[in-house]
Amino acid sequence: MLWIELLRWAHVIGATVLLGTGAGIAFFMVMAHRTKDAALIAHVAGTVVVADWIFTASAVVLQPITGLLLAKAIGWPLTQGWLMLSIGLYVLTGMFWLPVVWIQAQLRDLARAAAKSGEPLPPRYHKLYRIWFACGFPAFFAVLWIVWLMTARPSF
Template identity: 70%
Template sequence: MTAELILRWLHVGGAAVLLGTGAGIAFFMVMAHRTKDARLIAHVSGTVVLADWVFTASAVVLQPVTGYFLARAVGWPLSEGWIVWSLVLYVMVGAFWLPVVWMQHRMRALAKAAVAAGEALPTAYFRLFRIWFACGFPAFAGVLAILWLMIARPVL
């Protein structure tokens, strides 16, 4: 097995983790939110926060590293148009993801506090959820666009 093949495998695997974890997190958060059950939301958002740190954060760190070494191994200049646009989109996705991580922590805390007080979810939770939900669309579209660029490698 060559270094290039290992790098390709790691890079594609990281992309799959980013896409899959993002889709899974979104699905489970939305399904929990729909119940409006603070106890369930507190539990699911706790799992989501953990998954984001274990899977998403590790893939976020590994993607540029494997991408850099893969480009060097294959001979693609980093100034290649599709690579530049992938990096621009990667930064954009990160600009949405970082606040989303904070929102998930905050929504979890608000849900736990509601459970502890025996109260309904506060207005702040619902406001954060709407923002969290809205941030998911450009972030997910960005990841899909990056995947397309990686596969098609168009001349830009």
Template identity: 55%
Template sequence: MTYFVLKYLHVVGAMVLLGTGTGIAFFMLMAHRSRDAAFVARTASVVVLADMVFTASAVIAQPVTGYLLVRELGLPLSEAWIAGSLLLYGVAGLAWLPVVWIQMRLRDLARASAASGADLPADYHRLFRWWLVLGLPGFGSVMLIIWLMIAKPTW
């Protein structure tokens, strides 16, 4: 019974990470494409909140439930697919942390532009490019982790 509860929580956490990340990326991209500073500011505000509530919760829950699952099954952390997942989790985390800061900065820059009636500044566009670049390894790592969780390949 414990195993199935842990597995359920772990799978839900993976869905939250992937789903929230995908949704955030879609809504931020659509807001950015509008070039409407007020729309970008509102969207980025919701995105930052979603990252703090959903992504951060899943980021904490995943290693906890993963470790408890590994312990429940008696598997070593050195098992190839587990070690690979942990490495990719680190990559995703290293990409996600600056992305959260960038999202807050994008929100603030868009708010200032909307308040003054100005176009989004060059700093906004530079940071948005970094947001996209860092999002790729973050999202890709989560996709690979999910594949490893399902396939459990032996190398």
């Protein structure tokens, strides 16, 4: 029983890290972008890239492991509707997160170059930022939905 409680705790912590880091990263990137200050954007984006690799990536790896172990320990078949939907939403989230990580690094590099040269942020920065911003919504709402599925475990 302790094993199940530890798995459940680890899984909830992972979900919290995914949701919290995603929301925090989005907030700080948006606030930095609004300043139009290339040096500030470069600094924040650099921190965001590191945070994504340390926190989000580790949670992304551990979530399916703790989830599968928890389901097996409790005896939940992975074919249950809420579990299948959660897994599908997790994959969908990943499909948006992977490009976002790359885009964040590009935004950082473009802002660094603009700050170093004293030039304004280039059009490519603005285009990538709009893509980054748009990708955040489906990923964030998918994670919210997954957390709801984890806690409610509705029967389909």
